[in-house]
Amino acid sequence: MNTRTTEEITAAVQAAVWAPSVHNTQPWSFVVENEEIALRADSDRRLRVGDAEGREMLISCGAALMNVRLALCALGRQASVRVLPDPDRTALLATVRLGGPTEADEHTRLLYDQIERRRTHRAGFTDVPVPDGLVEELVRQASAEGARLAPVRSEAAVRVLAALTEAAQEVQSQDRLFSLEMIRWAQPPGSARPEGGPAESYPREPQRTRPHFAQRDYAHGHPWGSDTERFTAASTGLVAVLTTPGDTREDWIAAGQALERLLLHACAHGVRAAFHTQALEMVHLREFLRQELLSREYPQMIMRLGFTGDDSAAVRRPITEVLEERRAT
Incomplete structure (x- = not known):
C-alpha cells in the first residue's frame, strides 16, 4: 500500500x-x-x-x-x-x-x-425540548440504515419503559454474576484504563427524573462519580426506541450502524443520548416490549435524548x- x-x-x-x-x-x-x-x-x-x-x-x-x-x-x-x-x-x-x-x-x-x-450521557437533561424537526431527521437517519427510531410520545408508554428499566436494574443489581460483570467494567477515580465507565462520566448522586430511568450502578457501593454542575439537570428528555423488523446478527449490525448515524447527527445539533439496555438484557421483558409497545418489531436500544452541558472526556x-x-x- x-x-x-x-x-x-x-x-x-x-x-x-x-x-x-x-x-x-x-x-x-x-x-x-x-x-x-x-x-x-x-x-x-x-x-x-x-x-x-x-x-x-x-x-x-x-x-x-x-x-x-x-x-x-x-x-x-x-x-x-x-x-x-x-x-x-x-x-x-x-x-x-x-x-x-x-x-x-x-x-x-x-x-x-x-x-x-459524541459522548454518552448518564444523567438527566435540561428542560429544553428536542425540536420536532430534528426528531424527524433522526428518524430518517435510522431508516437510511434499515432500522426504525420510534419516539415515545405517550406518557403512559414512557412510564412503562421507565418502570421496566428500573425493575430490570433492581433484579440485576441483586444478581451476583451481573454485579461482578459490572465491576469488571467500572473504573475507580483516577484510573488510567482506556476502557470501561470512567468515574467522571456519571453523577455521584444523580437527581431522579420524572419518570425515573434507572442508571447503571458503576460505583457499586463506592463513593465514586462526579459532583460537577453538568449533572444537575433532571429532565427525562425525549424517550425513543430503536427497533428492527428482524432479530438476526445482520439486524444487530444494521441497528448499530443506524444508532451511530443518528447519534452523530444529534451531536451536530447539540443533542446527546443516554442509553438504557437493562430491560433488553432480560428475554421476557424484551419480548413484552416487542409485543405490547413496539408493533412486534424487535427493540435494540432504549434511549433518552436531550440537551446537556456534559463535556466529560472519553x-x-x-x-x-x-x-x-x-x-x-
Whole structure:
C-alpha cells in the first residue's frame, strides 16, 4: 500500500474506536490486508452474563463499522462493504474494501466531524425540548440504515419503559454474576484504563427524573462519580426506541450502524443520548416490549435524548491494540 492509503486506513480505524459500546467494552478488532479492512468481534470483551447471545456486542461493532464508512467517504475514498461475508467465520462481521476516489457531501463531512465529539450521557437533561424537526431527521437517519427510531410520545408508554428499566436494574443489581460483570467494567477515580465507565462520566448522586430511568450502578457501593454542575439537570428528555423488523446478527449490525448515524447527527445539533439496555438484557421483558409497545418489531436500544452541558472526556484504547496489519502475499 502507498503512504496515502495507509494514512486513510489508519484514520478509518481511528474513527471506528470512537464508536459507542456497551459499558465502553470496545469489543472489536481490525485486520488490514490488501487495501481491505476486516472488522472482527472480540468475544473476550462480550458481556457473558448480560449479553449471552452477543446482540449488544454486534450493535457496538455495527456502530464502529458506520464510523469506518463515514471516515473513508469523508477522506475521499469509495468503500465496498460486505456484512457477514463468511458464515464459517462467525467473528468476521464485515469487510470494507477501499475503492476509487469520491467526493463526500456536506452531511457526510458533518457526521464525520462529530465522531470524536459524541459522548454518552448518564444523567438527566435540561428542560429544553428536542425540536420536532430534528426528531424527524433522526428518524430518517435510522431508516437510511434499515432500522426504525420510534419516539415515545405517550406518557403512559414512557412510564412503562421507565418502570421496566428500573425493575430490570433492581433484579440485576441483586444478581451476583451481573454485579461482578459490572465491576469488571467500572473504573475507580483516577484510573488510567482506556476502557470501561470512567468515574467522571456519571453523577455521584444523580437527581431522579420524572419518570425515573434507572442508571447503571458503576460505583457499586463506592463513593465514586462526579459532583460537577453538568449533572444537575433532571429532565427525562425525549424517550425513543430503536427497533428492527428482524432479530438476526445482520439486524444487530444494521441497528448499530443506524444508532451511530443518528447519534452523530444529534451531536451536530447539540443533542446527546443516554442509553438504557437493562430491560433488553432480560428475554421476557424484551419480548413484552416487542409485543405490547413496539408493533412486534424487535427493540435494540432504549434511549433518552436531550440537551446537556456534559463535556466529560472519553477513554478509548489506542489503535495499536485493535489493529493488525498483514503484508500482501
